[in-house]
Amino acid sequence: MTVARFWRKIPQRYNLIGTRCERCGRHFFPPRTFCPDCRRAGKIVNHKFAGTGTVVTYTVIHTANEQFEAYTPYVLAIIRLDEGPRMTAQIICSPKDVKIGMRVKSTFRRIATDGDSGIIHYGTKFIPAE
Amino acid sequence: MRDVAVIGIGCTRFGEKWESSFRDLFVEAGALALADAQLSGEKIDAMYVGNMSAGRFIEQEHIGALIADYAGLSTHHIASTRVEAACASGGLAFRQAVIAVASGMEDIVVAAGVEKMTDVEPGASTDTLTGAADREWEGFVGATFPGLYAMIATDYMHRYPLTREQLAQVAVKNHYNGARNPIAQYQQEITIDTVLKSTMVAEPLRLFDCSPITDGAAAVIVAPLERAKEFTDTPIRVLASAQASDTITLHDRRDISTLDATVAAGQRAFKKAKLSHKDIDMVEVHDCFSIAEICAIEDLGFCRKGTAGKFTADGETALGGKIPVNTSGGLKACGHPVGATGIKQVCEIVQQLRGEAGKRQVDGAKIGMTHNVGGTGATVAVHILGRA
Numbered sequence: 001m002t003v004a005r006f007w008r009k010i011p012q013r014y015n016l017i018g019t020r021c022e023r024c025g026r027h028f029f030p031p032r033t034f035c036p037d038c039r040r041a042g043k044i045v046n047h048k049f050a051g052t053g054t055v056v057t058y059t060v061i062h063t064a065n066e067q068f069e070a071y072t073p074y075v076l077a078i079i080r081l082d083e084g085p086r087m088t089a090q091i092i093c094s095p096k097d098v099k100i101g102m103r104v105k106s107t108f109r110r111i112a113t114d115g116d117s118g119i120i121h122y123g124t125k126f127i128p129a130e
Numbered sequence: 131m132r133d134v135a136v137i138g139i140g141c142t143r144f145g146e147k148w149e150s151s152f153r154d155l156f157v158e159a160g161a162l163a164l165a166d167a168q169l170s171g172e173k174i175d176a177m178y179v180g181n182m183s184a185g186r187f188i189e190q191e192h193i194g195a196l197i198a199d200y201a202g203l204s205t206h207h208i209a210s211t212r213v214e215a216a217c218a219s220g221g222l223a224f225r226q227a228v229i230a231v232a233s234g235m236e237d238i239v240v241a242a243g244v245e246k247m248t249d250v251e252p253g254a255s256t257d258t259l260t261g262a263a264d265r266e267w268e269g270f271v272g273a274t275f276p277g278l279y280a281m282i283a284t285d286y287m288h289r290y291p292l293t294r295e296q297l298a299q300v301a302v303k304n305h306y307n308g309a310r311n312p313i314a315q316y317q318q319e320i321t322i323d324t325v326l327k328s329t330m331v332a333e334p335l336r337l338f339d340c341s342p343i344t345d346g347a348a349a350v351i352v353a354p355l356e357r358a359k360e361f362t363d364t365p366i367r368v369l370a371s372a373q374a375s376d377t378i379t380l381h382d383r384r385d386i387s388t389l390d391a392t393v394a395a396g397q398r399a400f401k402k403a404k405l406s407h408k409d410i411d412m413v414e415v416h417d418c419f420s421i422a423e424i425c426a427i428e429d430l431g432f433c434r435k436g437t438a439g440k441f442t443a444d445g446e447t448a449l450g451g452k453i454p455v456n457t458s459g460g461l462k463a464c465g466h467p468v469g470a471t472g473i474k475q476v477c478e479i480v481q482q483l484r485g486e487a488g489k490r491q492v493d494g495a496k497i498g499m500t501h502n503v504g505g506t507g508a509t510v511a512v513h514i515l516g517r518a
Contacts, residue, residue, distance in 0.1 A: 009266065030267045057288070057386055059280035060333040061272065065260060066253040068272045076277050076332075078381040086381040088268050095333070100288050111271060123271065 006119055013123040016106060018085065020047035027083040051106030052129060053081040060095040067112040079104060079126060090125045103129040131232045133355035135365035135518055138167025139477040144346035144465035145315040152188050152246040153200045159347035159470075160201050160242060167351045167361045171202055174351075175236040176209040178226040180219035180243035181469035186258040188249050197242065209236075216262030217418060219243060220348070220472025221373075221502030221511030227352050228371045228513075237354060243470035244347035255343050259468070262505040264379045276340050278380050278506045279419040280332035285386040286421060287334065290436035294334060296443045298325035300420040301338050301462050303448050308459025310489035313474075315344055315465030325420075339420040344465035348473035350480070355518060364484045369405070369497070370514040372398035380506045389507035392429035399499070399512040400431075407431040410514070411495040412482055413453060414475035416503035417460040423447075426501055427455060430512075449490060457482060457490045472502035472511060479515050 011017040018029030022043040026035065029049055035042030058077035061068070068074070075091040075098045091098055092109070104126035111121040140162025142155055150158075156179070164171060179197050184190045198210035213223040220243030227241035247255050260269040263278055286292055302322055308314035320338065328337040351361075358365030374394035377383055384390055400406055407430065415430070417423035424438040432453050433441040441447065447455035458464045458478040461471060479498035481487045487495075497516040503509070 013270075056381075057281045057285035059277050059284055059335075061274060061277050062330045062332065063256075063274070063276065064272065065257045065269070065274055069253075071272070074272060076272055076281070078281055078386065088273055088379065088381050089271050100284070121270070125271075 001114060001119065001121070003119060006121065014108060016049040016051050016124060018047050018049055019044050027085050029081060029085040029087055049081050049083055053079040053104055053126070055091070055098065055100055055102040055104060056080050056086060057100060058091070058098050077126070092125055092127050097128065105129040132234060134228050134231045134352050134368040135355040135358035136350050136368065136476065136480050136515065137353045137358050137361040137365055138163045138169060138351035139349070139480050140166055141313050141348040141474055141477045142346050143313045144344050144467060146248050147345040148248065150345065152184065152190065152244065153196070155246060155345060155347035156197050156242060156244040156349070157200055159244070159349040160240065163240065163349035163351050169238070169351060169361055172206055173238050174203065174206070174208055174240055175238050176230055177211070177240040177242065178223040179210065179212050180221070180223035180472055181212055182214060182216050182219050182245060183258050183261065184246070186250070187255070188246050215509040216504035217416070217466070217468045218472060218502045218504030218509040218511050219469040220474070221500065221513070222472070222509070224350065224472060224476055224513065225371045225373055225511055228368050231352050231354055237357065239352050240349055241352060241473060242347065242349040243473035245467035245469040246345050247343045247467060248345050252343065268379055274332060276335050276419065277332040279421055280335045281380065282387055282425065282506070283334050283421040286424065289387065292424065292439035294326065295322055296439035297339065297420050297424065298322045299442050300417065300423045301325050303442065304417060304456050304460040304462040307449065307457050307490050308463025311459050311464055314459040314463050315342060316459070316463045335419055335421070341418045341461035341466040344467040346465060346467035346470045346474070348470045348477050350473055350476050358518065365518040366480045366483050367516050367518040368513065369516045370399040370403035372402065372512045374398070374510050376508050378505065378508045383507070387425060388435070389425055389429050389503065389510065391507050391510040392426060392501065392503065395510040395512040396430040396501070399514050403514045405497065405514065409497050410453060410499045411497055412457055412479070412492045413455055413499040413501065414458060414460070414478050415455055415501040416471070417456055417462050418466060418503070420462070422503065423455065423460065430499070430501060449492065454492050457487065457492060472500070475500035475502060476513065476515070483515060483517050
């Protein structure tokens, strides 16, 4: 991944900056610049998410893509953020502890690296909140 | 709009074809389809080619022209177009060919699909396939394709009665069918134990819940129904062609365990053909993972939500059951050269309708259906075919 491609998403990846439609109040993460409900009448503004949410579903990855092979087995989940939108992220916990409905909170972590000399991808993972 | 018929089909053997190049594969499938239709190449007006990622698999773009050229048609200057929708590329290529003929724009049109997946290392092919999901917000955080479908399985098994053994039965049934299909990648029967003892990929899915990496190509030729008898005694009519889309990410779906695009495309197809699920004699569904077949047969209406596990375990989706599903062996056993899969599904249904499916023949087959999914359900193509 080139630096520019990673850099332009730093606010979202590091700090969970998404968007919100001021007209209907719907939140978007990852950010959308076009509200599917209000369409052109919508007014999109940035919104920083609290980073708390609930596990909707999960898996434990044993066979990973190249960049993630060193981390297996790891827990991958879909999390419903308290503001409404859902996102896919890793949960840092033992595979036997993850449950549907579990409360989680976001944390800043290394995600992967582009080989030995490439850029290091940082971003958001989650940890159990209880 | 004109009625459209399939007048010829051709499919390579699927598998890890070290000896065959991308070009060898589509030329073989195309030649088989032309021979089947007793058609010479210069009669072709246009071609649509389903291909997901030649750019990453063999570092070749501009597939439409390449295929027309190596099919020996460069001097005829036919219109040749590549169609891409990840694993649904083939289904969409077929739909584009049907639209071209139905509209009256073209007469004799080839719909083909091809993928050469084994010219890169396994890690690279897995990564390329991740591009069928959202690279920035799924792939980036460590999602794999099996991982995404595994999350569907976790959600499904939390909400509905589906046992691990019932899920394995999908693969067992598809291998049984694959063992009766001469083009299938895997022609061996397996047991539930084979699945349950295979390597864990993404919990709860194991290796035998997953479709393989495959090389292969398939081609079909469509023409106006009124001209079909010029080429074949057994034209197969396209009764409906439907396509639908949904969110690119799994996490944004209305319901994790329902592919709304399958529901939409299925309903549109049934409405267009003025048919219901009861009229379908067999269906090829997109079983990229065992859980995908469970969702597909429910979302297309063959059984109620939450009942597909029992339905499968009871043998209703097997040959001789209420609705035979994936008589070809499906993606699991026949193999899944992603761009070719949607076309292979049409080839299988045409063979069934002509009564040429050999040991996997569905008795008295009159109407069949294909269901081809891109990604985790962001694109779906559904076709209904019937004896003309």
